[in-house]
Amino acid sequence: MSDYTVSLVIRVGIEAFVALSAYLLLLAGRISFGQQGFFALGAYAAGIATALWGAPLALGVGIGALAGAAAGALFAAPMARARGLYFAAGTLAFGELVRVALLTFEYRLPIGPDLVGPAGADGFRGIRALFTSGVSMEVYGAGIWVLLAAVVAGLIALLRSRWGEAARMLGDDEDAAAALGVRAARVAAGTIVAAGALAGLGGGLFAHYATYVEPGHADVMLGVHSLAYGLLGGLGTPLGPILGVALDIGVLESFRFLAGYRMIIFGGLVAVFLIARPRGIFDERMVRRLARAVSPKQP
Amino acid sequence: MADLLQPLADGVMLGATYSLLGLGFTLIFGVLRRLNLAFGPTVLVGIYAGSLWHWARPGSLWPVAALTVAGAVLAGLYVERCSFSALARQAPVVSMISSFAVSMQLQELVTLVAPSRTMPYPAPDWLPTIELGPILLRSDGLLMWGGATLLTVALFLLLYRTRFGVAIRALTDSREGAALMGVNVTAVGAAAFLIASAAGGAAGILIAASQQQVTPYFGLWATVKGLTAMLLGGAGSLMGAVVGGLILGVVETEALSHWGGQWRDLTAYALLFIVAAARARAAGGGARG
Numbered sequence: 034m035s036d037y038t039v040s041l042v043i044r045v046g047i048e049a050f051v052a053l054s055a056y057l058l059l060l061a062g063r064i065s066f067g068q069q070g071f072f073a074l075g076a077y078a079a080g081i082a083t084a085l086w087g088a089p090l091a092l093g094v095g096i097g098a099l100a101g102a103a104a105g106a107l108f109a110a111p112m113a114r115a116r117g118l119y120f121a122a123g124t125l126a127f128g129e130l131v132r133v134a135l136l137t138f139e140y141r142l143p144i145g146p147d148l149v150g151p152a153g154a155d156g157f158r159g160i161r162a163l164f165t166s167g168v169s170m171e172v173y174g175a176g177i178w179v180l181l182a183a184v185v186a187g188l189i190a191l192l193r194s195r196w197g198e199a200a201r202m203l204g205d206d207e208d209a210a211a212a213l214g215v216r217a218a219r220v221a222a223g224t225i226v227a228a229g230a231l232a233g234l235g236g237g238l239f240a241h242y243a244t245y246v247e248p249g250h251a252d253v254m255l256g257v258h259s260l261a262y263g264l265l266g267g268l269g270t271p272l273g274p275i276l277g278v279a280l281d282i283g284v285l286e287s288f289r290f291l292a293g294y295r296m297i298i299f300g301g302l303v304a305v306f307l308i309a310r311p312r313g314i315f316d317e318r319m320v321r322r323l324a325r326a327v328s329p330k331q332p
Numbered sequence: 333m334a335d336l337l338q339p340l341a342d343g344v345m346l347g348a349t350y351s352l353l354g355l356g357f358t359l360i361f362g363v364l365r366r367l368n369l370a371f372g373p374t375v376l377v378g379i380y381a382g383s384l385w386h387w388a389r390p391g392s393l394w395p396v397a398a399l400t401v402a403g404a405v406l407a408g409l410y411v412e413r414c415s416f417s418a419l420a421r422q423a424p425v426v427s428m429i430s431s432f433a434v435s436m437q438l439q440e441l442v443t444l445v446a447p448s449r450t451m452p453y454p455a456p457d458w459l460p461t462i463e464l465g466p467i468l469l470r471s472d473g474l475l476m477w478g479g480a481t482l483l484t485v486a487l488f489l490l491l492y493r494t495r496f497g498v499a500i501r502a503l504t505d506s507r508e509g510a511a512l513m514g515v516n517v518t519a520v521g522a523a524a525f526l527i528a529s530a531a532g533g534a535a536g537i538l539i540a541a542s543q544q545q546v547t548p549y550f551g552l553w554a555t556v557k558g559l560t561a562m563l564l565g566g567a568g569s570l571m572g573a574v575v576g577g578l579i580l581g582v583v584e585t586e587a588l589s590h591w592g593g594q595w596r597d598l599t600a601y602a603l604l605f606i607v608a609a610a611r612a613r614a615a616g617g618g619a620r621g
Contacts (some may be wrong), residue, residue, distance in 0.1 A: 115612030125603035296440035303433035
């Protein structure tokens, strides 16, 4: 594989984690414009762990996910009960808060001859754990996709569990779910924390792929794209958001002549889908039909 | 005392434009019960239309201002068609997502047509600077305050003194009730949307003229200001949006003058976060918007 293909595969894999985190919230009836905040916090935390504290690569990435989960818990404390436009407004504010806060965040330690660490608007350079541990890009990409496959399998199992059922009930009709005994605030808080962990995990993986993170990586466009991926690819299966990512990064970005028009096409695509196919390509009916086609014996 | 009062005066003058943005936001939200996250980018399109004219033939202010409002209304029409009337049968949040998607288009559109990222915007040169004891009222602040106050009064007259205004307010009260009373809810809703876009465009003139330049970042910035003003004022109340805008303006300038530049944005976003959480609590989590 060429370097370009490898980097494309890696970027689709990383973006898929953020798309899945927005998807998880969407299933629970919550629209987030702020998953980029959890992504950036995960990226910074993972970078600090490996580059400044000398943690091994895997531990660093794990710390990124933990940071995302912790931020999710902090976010959920006042926001677990919020839904509709209030949740959306809260996530938008959160994402921008993270971005602006990172502009002032400085924490540098002398590593070898250089000062390394987050330096406000100048960003955070020198996250080199991938190279110092001798992992090639191909191996890293494979690792990302193995991790992604594990997360998708976990999500499928989770969505079939009681808890997943409860989360989807919130998405259908929260008042009815609460009337049936679903502890809405607790399920919502759990979903927010899990989504934060997923986005933070994506951030940790990204920081080590790019070796550089900056406040601009918490741009709201990342959050909106992540939300849109599920709506394009389909909400019926966790594979839907990943298909959405592949369509955007693999197709729209690869055609050079589309450069400059990408947002116009992508935004238009989302708008058209919301009118014509509001639950995406792989919506629930499509997934059921496919499942029947694969194993006809199931009812 | 002066270092408290000066930012207060600056904040009120700035906040008047936030009030106008908040009013536009509230008008759409009140009538349609839907959030238009493309509101800021609609205004952005208008400002760029005016700015392009100014760039091509600098001189008179009036065509720039007229083009700004016209551009905002045109962009508003597009957003209304794509994200609101086409999605009228779906849940309100679907319109919210769609409007954000469309706002990405508008933002890219202006960067495509504009010859440079930062575009100039003309300001009137006949405005004075007034000294009130220790407080200095700068001309750009006076422009924002005077213009926004005039437009707010005009908007209130339209809403409270005309039959059309009664129809709009009836719609915000109860869609079904208004329909039963013979109000053409689709037409009035669309008209309110366009009026809100025009009011946004007017706010855009004042803000762009006071800064004498504009960048594509203005779009999301204006959305956040309008949204914060609306939520601060109680999500639906017109007078509330005016007060909310003033509060936001004062809080921002006080933070700026006491703690410095980065705190201004940090405080503004923290305020939005806090009101969103508080509003959600007040609605008992029950509002599906």
